[in-house]
Amino acid sequence: MKRRLGLLSDTHGHEDAWMKASLLWGNSLDAVLHAGDVLSSDVDTGLAGMIRTAPFPVIISLQKTLPGRRHELRDKGLHD
Helix, strand or coil: CCCCEEEECCCCCCHHHHHHHHHHHCCCCCEEEECCCCCECCECCCHHHHHHCCCCCEEECCCCCCHHHHHHHHHCCCCC
8 A cells, every 4th residue: 555745844933934844745644754943943934834734744854943932833733
């Protein structure tokens, strides 16, 4: 059985980056790996909500997220 994985990074809180990728993916993915730089402290958008309500699991890498800024993901419900 084939599995489809979407890959995305450096959205920096911009909804349009997520929307463009979502249009390419459609609803046929098994999961998305977001490779880092998900949000930005100077861009307050609905991207976190879009990720939380995605029709597939979204795995977020914390490798590129500075330890002092991981609270931003947690505050948006994207990290435990």
